[in-house]
Amino acid sequence: MAVDTRKCVGCSDCVVACQTENSVPIGFCRDWVVEVTDGTYPTLELELRSERCNHCDNSPCVRCCPTGASHYDKGGIVVVTHNKCIGCGACIASCPYDARYAHPDGYVDKCTFCLHRVEKGLLPSCVATCPTKCMYFGDLNDPKSPVSIMLKNRKYKTLIPEAGTKPQLYFLI
Amino acid sequence: MATRRDFIRISALGAGGTAVAWPLVRNFAKELVDPERFIFEGMRRTPTYCEICFWKCAGWVYKNDKGDLWKIIGNDEDLHCNGRFCPRGTGGVGMYNDEDRLKTPLIRTQDRGKQVFREATWDEAFTYIADKLKKISREHGPECTALFTHGSGGKYFSTLLKAFGSPHIAAPSYAQCRGPREVAFQNTFGEGVESPERTDIRDTKCLVLIGSHIGENMHNGQVQEMSVAIDKGAIIITVDPRYSTAASKSKYWLPIKPATDLALLLAWIHVILEEELYDKAYVEKYTMGLDLLQAHVKGMTPEWAYGITTIPPEVIRQMAREMGHASPAVIVHPGRHVTWYGDDTQRLRAVAILNALLGSWGRRGGFFKPETASVPEVPHPAFPTPKRTWRTEFPDLYRLSDSVLANGVCDATIPDPSRGCNFKAWIVNGTNLIETLPNQDNTIKAIEALDLLVVIDTMPMEITGYADVVLPECTYIERYDEIRVSPHRKPQIALRMPALKPKYNTKPAYWMARELAKKMGLEAFFPYEKIEDLLDWQLKQLGTSLEEMQRIGVKTFERTADDLYFAPDEEVEFGTNSGKIELYATAFEQEGFDPLPKYTAHEEPPAGYYRLNYGRAPMHTFSRTSNNPNLTDLMDENSVWVNPKVAQEWGLTNDQYIHLRNQDGKRSEFPIKVRITERIRWDSVYMVHGFGHDQKRLKRCYGKGASDTNLITKVLVDPLMGGTGMRGNFVTFITESEEVKS
Ligand code: SF4
Ligand code: SF4
Numbered sequence: 033m034a035v036d037t038r039k040c041v042g043c044s045d046c047v048v049a050c051q052t053e054n055s056v057p058i059g060f061c062r063d064w065v066v067e068v069t070d071g072t073y074p075t076l077e078l079e080l081r082s083e084r085c086n087h088c089d090n091s092p093c094v095r096c097c098p099t100g101a102s103h104y105d106k107g108g109i110v111v112v113t114h115n116k117c118i119g120c121g122a123c124i125a126s127c128p129y130d131a132r133y134a135h136p137d138g139y140v141d142k143c144t145f146c147l148h149r150v151e152k153g154l155l156p157s158c159v160a161t162c163p164t165k166c167m168y169f170g171d172l173n174d175p176k177s178p179v180s181i182m183l184k185n186r187k188y189k190t191l192i193p194e195a196g197t198k199p200q201l202y203f204l205i
Numbered sequence: 206m207a208t209r210r211d212f213i214r215i216s217a218l219g220a221g222g223t224a225v226a227w228p229l230v231r232n233f234a235k236e237l238v239d240p241e242r243f244i245f246e247g248m249r250r251t252p253t254y255c256e257i258c259f260w261k262c263a264g265w266v267y268k269n270d271k272g273d274l275w276k277i278i279g280n281d282e283d284l285h286c287n288g289r290f291c292p293r294g295t296g297g298v299g300m301y302n303d304e305d306r307l308k309t310p311l312i313r314t315q316d317r318g319k320q321v322f323r324e325a326t327w328d329e330a331f332t333y334i335a336d337k338l339k340k341i342s343r344e345h346g347p348e349c350t351a352l353f354t355h356g357s358g359g360k361y362f363s364t365l366l367k368a369f370g371s372p373h374i375a376a377p378s379y380a381q382c383r384g385p386r387e388v389a390f391q392n393t394f395g396e397g398v399e400s401p402e403r404t405d406i407r408d409t410k411c412l413v414l415i416g417s418h419i420g421e422n423m424h425n426g427q428v429q430e431m432s433v434a435i436d437k438g439a440i441i442i443t444v445d446p447r448y449s450t451a452a453s454k455s456k457y458w459l460p461i462k463p464a465t466d467l468a469l470l471l472a473w474i475h476v477i478l479e480e481e482l483y484d485k486a487y488v489e490k491y492t493m494g495l496d497l498l499q500a501h502v503k504g505m506t507p508e509w510a511y512g513i514t515t516i517p518p519e520v521i522r523q524m525a526r527e528m529g530h531a532s533p534a535v536i537v538h539p540g541r542h543v544t545w546y547g548d549d550t551q552r553l554r555a556v557a558i559l560n561a562l563l564g565s566w567g568r569r570g571g572f573f574k575p576e577t578a579s580v581p582e583v584p585h586p587a588f589p590t591p592k593r594t595w596r597t598e599f600p601d602l603y604r605l606s607d608s609v610l611a612n613g614v615c616d617a618t619i620p621d622p623s624r625g626c627n628f629k630a631w632i633v634n635g636t637n638l639i640e641t642l643p644n645q646d647n648t649i650k651a652i653e654a655l656d657l658l659v660v661i662d663t664m665p666m667e668i669t670g671y672a673d674v675v676l677p678e679c680t681y682i683e684r685y686d687e688i689r690v691s692p693h694r695k696p697q698i699a700l701r702m703p704a705l706k707p708k709y710n711t712k713p714a715y716w717m718a719r720e721l722a723k724k725m726g727l728e729a730f731f732p733y734e735k736i737e738d739l740l741d742w743q744l745k746q747l748g749t750s751l752e753e754m755q756r757i758g759v760k761t762f763e764r765t766a767d768d769l770y771f772a773p774d775e776e777v778e779f780g781t782n783s784g785k786i787e788l789y790a791t792a793f794e795q796e797g798f799d800p801l802p803k804y805t806a807h808e809e810p811p812a813g814y815y816r817l818n819y820g821r822a823p824m825h826t827f828s829r830t831s832n833n834p835n836l837t838d839l840m841d842e843n844s845v846w847v848n849p850k851v852a853q854e855w856g857l858t859n860d861q862y863i864h865l866r867n868q869d870g871k872r873s874e875f876p877i878k879v880r881i882t883e884r885i886r887w888d889s890v891y892m893v894h895g896f897g898h899d900q901k902r903l904k905r906c907y908g909k910g911a912s913d914t915n916l917i918t919k920v921l922v923d924p925l926m927g928g929t930g931m932r933g934n935f936v937t938f939i940t941e942s943e944e945v946k947s
């Protein structure tokens with residue numbers, strides 16, 4: 033997935049759309065918005081971006097999960113099987129992006145890239161709802177997917193690359 | 206003056222009236238099950254149009270397999286939202302789920318000398334209202350009744366009021382928001398900008414935002430089209446003393462000194478004329494008054510404006526050239542909430558003139574020509590002719606206003622022996638007047654003089670506490686409403702229907718208005734048994750039906766006549782006095798106002814004070830959403846933005862709670878959190894409007910943050926049309942140590 037920071041207005045629609053689509057309880061979230069301001073008045077820069085699980089290729093959460101609840105699913109998407117999860121929280125501690133939360137029902141939850149929708153050919157809820165259409169989703173192995181095209185044509189960055197997790201969430205800058 | 210009317214917190218009420226008929230809801234869901242409508246894995250969807258703001262996006266309400274409300278998403282066919290709701294619309298589920306909703310009708314009574322609400326049946330409530338209205342009509346005339354309305358249900362109460370004999374239907378969205386813009390454009394182009402705005406942002410090459418915060422205001426279509434414009438490489442110029450979200454997306458940000466925008470606009474007109482950057486053929490063909498304008502702006506050079514606005518002359522010139530190069534695909538955006546300094550109509554006239562010179566009105570990438578579908582009215586008897594209007598009372602004021610002024614009605618309610626008519630009854634539908642009208646003390650004084658105040662809302666608001674009768678409306682998710690028609694690139698209609706049965710003892714506005722009409726002997730004006738009958742009749746005239754609209758939600762029609770833009774060399778008759786685009790506003794001249802805009806300096810903050818600017822957050826629509834569980838989850842209080850230099854001077858730290866005090870000594874009711882940020886100038890502070898609620902029943906938002914309205918005691922009234930300018934207030938900080946001293 034790629035998020036275009038030039039278009040994101042930080043409205044948080046992606047957060048509400050995820051909460052309703054995935055019945056995330058109020059007070060918790062699978063995605064969130066970050067605002068970074070740089071400079072001094074009047075020479076300023078502002079970046080707004082929508083963040084979530086990076087579905088890392090080298091995920092510390094999958095490695096540290098004692099029950100195998102956290103695993104790589106179709107297309108490399110990192111998923112937690114709720115009924116296998118014992119809620120120990122090791123993965124929450126291991127994630128450099130703080131992408132996971134303890135669900136009040138006793139398991140750990142996080143972004144699934146809306147696998148249940150993607151399997152049906154629908155876009156993830158946040159991507160489908162974002163009013164600025166600033167998110168692109170698709171298969172990075174397919175050069176014709178919208179996300180591959182964006183990454184080919186635009187400058188981008190990933191978050192905390194030094195953690196070595198090989199994050200799969202890209203920010204167009 | 207003794208307070209005849211106490212503010213009542215509805216929390217004083219017991220838990221009665223909360224019996225939810227859950228089994229009923231389930232049954233209802235079953236009844237409506239129709240295999241054709243199972244779209245998504247057995248999920249049922251019903252059409253709606255969103256009521257969280259005036260943009261009225263059309264979408265679908267989805268329920269889960271248990272029949273409970275699941276999510277709301279946009280309808281792909283809808284021109285307002287293109288299948289994508291904004292965060293508030295997506296969070297609309299919270300409006301239904303909010304457990305603080307009004308649950309049953311309430312009537313104000315005395316209990317041991319104390320004013321309280323008692324729960325009432327609908328019949329009692331309607332009898333109470335009808336008796337009072339009839340008495341007011343007998344003693345003072347029906348014209349002494351006014352309706353304040355915001356939102357869809359207002360239509361039915363308007364019919365009721367007109368049938369009763371009063372023309373006084375006021376929408377605070379006029380004089381408190383976009384009125385000056387409409388008057389300025391009507392008197393230049395003969396037409397207003399309307400809502401949704403006719404700005405062709407998606408095809409523009411240059412978008413100039415002056416005091417418009419697209420991205421923080423989530424006027425959905427505008428936000429979406431600005432994103433398209435960014436993709437297409439349009440040049441965005443943002444003029445704002447604050448580094449807004451839009452400013453951060455712009456190629457150029459002009460950090461103007463607050464309250465000086467008109468000087469910048471006039472200097473731009475000067476440069477565009479001087480350097481002949483205007484669309485000559487267009488100006489010659491369609492406009493009048495060029496020579497007068499030329500003479501008028503002669504001395505208004507960028508050097509002159511520099512001293513006023515702090516924007517360097519070369520920047521002013523460069524921006525004018527950018528606009529000129531993009532012409533006619535350029536939009537100097539007219540904004541929406543434009544009631545700032547009392548000379549707002551004139552400022553918007555300068556905006557209109559700029560657009561006229563650049564030839565953007567009626568051109569691709571400028572302003573398109575919208576079309577609206579017309580829904581036939583069901584035949585009913587003619588409305589009685591009112592004997593007087595608020596104009597009779599204020600004959601010489603605000604002559605260019607074409608709407609009833611909410612603040613005008615408010616002023617005419619405060620008893621004054623020199624006037625023949627003082628308003629005696631207000632019906633307030635879906636607008637929290639206490640927070641909407643500036644100068645709260647004035648509003649409360651007016652309310653205290655009323656014989657009857659009826660409030661219709663879904664939530665207990667500040668205004669609810671002053672009501673004699675409270676009528677709880679069900680949310681838009683639980684009701685039918687009038688068919689949505691609005692001007693757009695193509696005529697389109699949208700249906701709202703109930704997805705769920707009303708929770709609690711709540712009812713739709715159309716039902717309330719009709720029941721009241723029956724009590725008052727006015728049912729002839731509501732000649733239908735059920736709203737479904739009315740809607741089906743109307744829809745059939747349009748070549749569709751209720752049944753079809755329940756399936757598709759939105760229907761688009763072809764444009765009837767012409768193109769979205771003027772054809773080359775098209776002869777156009779504009780709706781102005783001269784039939785031309787009036788650079789020189791002849792109607793203003795006739796009424797004794799400046800036919801060409803002049804800059805006047807506005808008051809500046811005294812030492813130790815900062816101009817109070819307010820605005821929007823993308824996840825809230827003022828009071829309407831401030832208690833919404835989904836949306837308070839995103840933002841549950843506002844903060845006051847302070848420049849780091851100012852913070853240092855005052856010893857303020859981030860996240861510290863302070864009070865604010867304005868130039869008239871008014872102190873914010875609740876403390877507000879400090880946000881130290883480079884994004885604000887040192888001469889002003891900023892906060893998001895719609896917080897600092899004083900209604901305890903709003904459990905999630907009571908006392909959270911500060912209310913800007915509370916601090917807006919000075920109102921700069923626009924002499925042309927009565928708009929209430931609210932940006933002339935200054936605040937200072939009250940820190941704890943100061944608090945101890947005083
Ligand atoms: S919905 Fe889109 S524009 Fe809004 S915050 Fe999320 S990513 Fe940004
Ligand atoms: S992809 Fe789905 S689960 Fe992940 S943040 Fe977006 S909406 Fe939530």
Ligand code: SF4
Nearest residue numbers: 255258261262291294
């Ligand atoms: S802009 Fe947002 S709040 Fe307004 S009608 Fe559309 S979805 Fe609803």
